[in-house]
Amino acid sequence: MATGRSSLKKRDFRGPRGPPGSKGQYVDVALHAGLICLNGPVGMDLDLQLEMFEEALDELDRNDDLVNEVLEISLSHSSAEFEVLRYKMPAENA
Secondary structure (H helix, E strand, O other), X not given: OOOOXXXXXXXXXXXXXXXXXOOOOOXXXXXXXXXXXXXXXXXXXXXXXXXXXXXXXXHHHHOOOOOOEEEEEEEOOOOOOEEEEEEEOOOOOO
8 A cells, every 4th residue: 555745646735755745736836825734545445534634723723824834634654543644835944
């Protein structure tokens, strides 16, 4: 089962994995409302999507300002927990 950014297509709108936010389709956008990405296995079911989206909503409860940011929710390698990654896009140092 492939999970995470390594399984995404070459033309991912977020750009390369490192450094996050340094390239991609949104790097030249001066202001955007923010992006929420759910990174799961190919063919993930609705129940998993809902769990991941609930995790995203919990993160937004802690900090609701998503302007010019990306919030990624991914399955951990053990598939028991979710990993939360939040970064600026465009990156501040890009």
